[in-house]
Amino acid sequence: MTATAQIPLAALASLLADGTRARFCLALLDGRAWTAGELARHAGVAASTASEHLSLLVQGGLLAEERQGRHRYLRLAGPRVAQLLEDLAAHADLAVSAPPPPATLRAAASARAMTEARTCYDHLAGRLGVAVADALTARGLLLQDTGFALSDAGLEWFATRLEVRLTPSGRRPLARGCLDWTERRHHLAGVAGAVLCATALERGWVRRIGSGRALRVTGPGAQALQELLGIENSTGSGTADSAEGPTEDGPAVRSRGDGIF
Amino acid sequence: MTATAQIPLAALASLLADGTRARFCLALLDGRAWTAGELARHAGVAASTASEHLSLLVQGGLLAEERQGRHRYLRLAGPRVAQLLEDLAAHADLAVSAPPPPATLRAAASARAMTEARTCYDHLAGRLGVAVADALTARGLLLQDTGFALSDAGLEWFATRLEVRLTPSGRRPLARGCLDWTERRHHLAGVAGAVLCATALERGWVRRIGSGRALRVTGPGAQALQELLGIENSTGSGTADSAEGPTEDGPAVRSRGDGIF
DNA sequence: CGGACAGTTCGGCGGACGCCGTACGAAGGC
DNA sequence: GCCTTCGTACGGCGTCCGCCGAACTGTCCG
Secondary structure, eight states, X not given: OOSGGGOHHHHHHHHHXXXXXXXXXXXXXTSSOEEHHHHHHHHTXXXXXXXXXXXXXXXXXXXXXEEETTEEEEEEXXXXXXXXXHHHHHHHXXXXXXXXXXXXXXXXXXXXXXXXXXXXXXXXXXXXXXXXXXXXXXXXXXXXXXXXXXXXXXXXXXXXXXXXXXXXXXXXXXXXXXXXXXXOSEEEEHHHHHHHHHHHHHTTSEEEOTTSSBEEEOHHHHHHHHHHHOOOXXXXXXXXXXXXXXXXXXXXXXXXXXXXX | OOSGGGSHHHHHHHHHSSXXXXXXXXXXXXXXXXXXXXXXXXXXXOHHHXXXXXXXXXHTTSEEEEEETTEEEEEESOHHHHHHHHHHHHHHHHHSOSOOOOSSHHHHHHHHHHHHSEEETTEEEHHHHHHHHHXXXXXXXXXXXXXXEEOHHHHHXXXXXXXOOOOOOTTOXXXXXXXXXXXXXXXXXXXXXXXXXXXXXXXXXXXXXXXXXXXXXXXXXXXXXXXXXXXXOOSOOOOOOOSOOSSOOOSOOOOOOSSOO
């Protein structure tokens, strides 16, 4: 019996203390399910190595698996895990103040698209995510000064303007602040953040770029954001496909929008 | 160059992945400063071993050190670190559903006192902490349904009833929910939680039991809680000294109160 | 039924790391 | 001044663990 096993905190940290396992978890922060092989290639290790790591992560309660035929799909075990990883990553990245500059043009374009708009597990992040949180706050729908919670008007807004139900599921908070690692400010997470992101994807307000977690705001999306929250088409820079994703990257489909968020 | 060093998340997790270092951090969650020797004895390792570990933790930004004469005092680097540790520990402890029963009578008594009232870094926890959060919520001073934030009335209450200023310091939120690992519900953390705890200690409403983090509510304290928040003297069980602390444990000073929280 | 592919299990190798004891420097009490 | 005490630097030892390749199981497809 090793010493770390008796300290739950150390046992949990051990799971994330390995570079390969950490890469897996960070990749899965896009909120989707990857196959074991995809994760192995993503991290640059042999399939056998990945298999063992994934079993550990599943056993440790960080990942959930779903087997379909000869595939083993893996995703984060739930919002709690996603939040934990976000917090940890945010803290770690703050310590290393200077992230290495992207090595290739393509990576740079991908990074730019990510800073504009992306998913953060199951909610919106990047400039877009922060802009939404700010707009909600400016309109008195979200309280950020004294904590982080929806106001009564905010509840009303979700029900009547957005026309969605916020169902309090389990112990997950309705609204939660999530530190955005590019903007270094909070965006909206929790049930409300998830519902908002899902709604935006369903109604075609945002679309995934390529196979990654970067997002692009569509024309109707820009209009909806303007009408619902008064968010103006801001600071637009080009959009690009993402660098990495659960599917093999096909030929680059690089599009360039004009100032679309 | 090891592989984990290139992944900040993994580098941070590595610091906590060792049982001894984890023990150090958990001990320091009492919010006070320990000397290197005290921590070494607490974890049961040689002084030289502890010294190396502590240097790593300081270098990693988790701990702050302060040298006084021949002593090296160590404390958590700040509220952010404390929160991270709390979250991590809460998650880890949930995974291991059944904590081992206390081995000695004295440890059992200490555990009982801890569940009643204790500090959690710099705020109140245990039954007392949750009771305070609940009372604030019941009176409309704290919003817990739609997130976690003080209401306007809550701000007012701190200013006029408690007669303290809540100064928004840095990026620390005014109010934050912290998962209580004994009650499995939220208690009040953030600036408000810290101010409330400090006030309670200053005005003698609560007192530290022995040298640990367990607290005892005093007579005037019970009265103040009743007047300010309508909290009745609840579920009192005996109080006892704590098992571990930064100072060498002297002779046990076991006191037994009658139903004092 | 056989071939291709996804994933797992196993053995073995090599590096990383946590531990200690010892020796040393520095601060404080007598 | 000497001696005790707290903390640090170093060398060595043992273990743990992450990696791979090879062999095997199971699934899908033709």
